[in-house]
Amino acid sequence: MSQVFHRHCHTPLRTAVRGDGVYIYDQNGKAYLDASGGAAVSCLGHSHAGVRAALHRQIDQLAYAHSSFFTTDVAETLATRLTDRAPGDLNHVYFLSGGSEAVEAALKLARQYFVERGEHQRVRFIARRQSYHGNTLGALAVGGNAWRRAPFAPLLTPAEHIAPCYAYRDRRPDETLFDYGQRVANELEQSLLTVGPETVIAFVAEPVVGATAGALTAVEGYYTRIREICDRYGVLLILDEVMCGMGRTGTLFAHEQEGIHADIVTVAKGLGAGYQPIGAMIASDTLYDTIADGSGFFQHGHTYMAHATAMAGSLAVLDALEQEQILARVNPMGEALMSRLKARFAEHPHVGDIRGRGLFQALELVFDRETKRPFDPRSKLDSRIKSAAMALGLMCYPMAGTIDGHRGHHILLAPPFIITESQLDELTDKLAEALDTAI
Numbered sequence: 093m094s095q096v097f098h099r100h101c102h103t104p105l106r107t108a109v110r111g112d113g114v115y116i117y118d119q120n121g122k123a124y125l126d127a128s129g130g131a132a133v134s135c136l137g138h139s140h141a142g143v144r145a146a147l148h149r150q151i152d153q154l155a156y157a158h159s160s161f162f163t164t165d166v167a168e169t170l171a172t173r174l175t176d177r178a179p180g181d182l183n184h185v186y187f188l189s190g191g192s193e194a195v196e197a198a199l200k201l202a203r204q205y206f207v208e209r210g211e212h213q214r215v216r217f218i219a220r221r222q223s224y225h226g227n228t229l230g231a232l233a234v235g236g237n238a239w240r241r242a243p244f245a246p247l248l249t250p251a252e253h254i255a256p257c258y259a260y261r262d263r264r265p266d267e268t269l270f271d272y273g274q275r276v277a278n279e280l281e282q283s284l285l286t287v288g289p290e291t292v293i294a295f296v297a298e299p300v301v302g303a304t305a306g307a308l309t310a311v312e313g314y315y316t317r318i319r320e321i322c323d324r325y326g327v328l329l330i331l332d333e334v335m336c337g338m339g340r341t342g343t344l345f346a347h348e349q350e351g352i353h354a355d356i357v358t359v360a361k362g363l364g365a366g367y368q369p370i371g372a373m374i375a376s377d378t379l380y381d382t383i384a385d386g387s388g389f390f391q392h393g394h395t396y397m398a399h400a401t402a403m404a405g406s407l408a409v410l411d412a413l414e415q416e417q418i419l420a421r422v423n424p425m426g427e428a429l430m431s432r433l434k435a436r437f438a439e440h441p442h443v444g445d446i447r448g449r450g451l452f453q454a455l456e457l458v459f460d461r462e463t464k465r466p467f468d469p470r471s472k473l474d475s476r477i478k479s480a481a482m483a484l485g486l487m488c489y490p491m492a493g494t495i496d497g498h499r500g501h502h503i504l505l506a507p508p509f510i511i512t513e514s515q516l517d518e519l520t521d522k523l524a525e526a527l528d529t530a531i
């Protein structure tokens with residue numbers, strides 16, 4: 093029996109021993125095509141030479157120096173690289189060790205910003221019913237997945253949840269996509285007016301929803317309206333790009349494509365590409381200046397913040413994305429993936445929607461295509477697809493999401509950006525076989 097406390101106590105795991113390109117190999121030498129980048133992490137595959145060399149160099153020079161004593165050149169350079177590329181005035185990077193930590197820091201910074209302004213009555217967040225922002229208590233409280241929150245509900249700060257922008261399910265037949273987007277965005281205003289806008293700190297959203305809805309993009313105009321509402325009521329906009337950021341949707345920051353600016357953005361997964369744990373919260377000038385000119389101290393921190401080895405690894409990831417033109421592959425390879433998925437699954441009796449952006453795509457599974465009725469939430473369809481795919485040597489990310497109280501299913505695909513056309517063929521063939529075996 094394993095002494096590692098695995099999350100699923102009764103599901104035996106294979107042992108991963110080696111990674112090469114888009115493949116992971118187990119203890120028996122069997123190859124698994126990583127079609128989900130783990131959980132949308134491994135954007136460069138598993139053996140990038142530049143990142144490995146940068147990590148070795150940094151460890152040889154200085155592995156770690158506590159951030160209350162020192163900064164490092166690698167942290168300063170990485171922050172400059174990120175802020176140079178971030179939209180708007182997101183000019184201040186707070187480095188952490190993962191996505192939940194980045195979201196916690198964002199929530200606390202947003203609250204402290206209002207405390208420093210004397211607006212102590214701002215105590216709540218508004219987020220969306222289909223969203224995942226992490227598993228720590230603060231991040232869990234804002235996340236929309238009721239099932240994840242349930243056992244811990246008494247411990248969580250109250251948050252309001254409005255509808256996600258989910259045209260496939262919620263657009264009325266007489267509505268244009270644009271009108272639908274305005275209608276759901278206006279739910280934010282209604283929610284603000286219900287709870288009292290002066291009590292709200294921020295609206296939190298994933299620009300492209302990942303784990304809980306499967307590569308769900310917003311319709312045109314939705315985020316513009318969201319930004320207008322936030323501005324009108326003096327509420328901050330926190331965009332969680334932990335999963336969809338760092339090039340996954342074709343631009344370094346996913347919200348570049350929405351033409352809006354955020355007050356805080358969180359990134360993680362693709363920032364380290366899986367070579368080391370890292371997350372970051374990037375804050376606007378207004379937020380930073382308020383703290384800097386006020387108490388001068390952000391009341392938050394962790395031991396491994398701005399870890400030198402993680403900084404060096406992420407700098408090398410950014411080099412690979414931009415200087416080796418790996419980011420430039422995302423859109424063409426995304427189109428190649430989408431056309432394969434459409435060719436293979438458009439007529440599939442249990443595939444209701446095929447969607448996504450860049451190399452962040454998903455199939456939404458339905459029991460009935462006409463009514464869009466989801467599979468029974470107790471069917472464990474997600475586990476069966478995952479097992480069938482792993483048996484075929486394919487890693488994909490099937491999830492049971494939350495559809496207005498009912499749990500539906502989707503399969504998230506987020507392959508490394510280095511994936512080739514023939515590997516996309518392998519991905520699609522194995523996915524089709526896994527789906528048919530599991531259903």
Ligand code: PLP
Pocket residue numbers: 131190191192193195224225226227298302303332333334335336360361
């Ligand atoms: N935010 C989003 C959008 C995520 O998808 C995730 C993880 O899947 C998190 C936050 C939490 O990140 P982590 O698992 O690194 O704590």
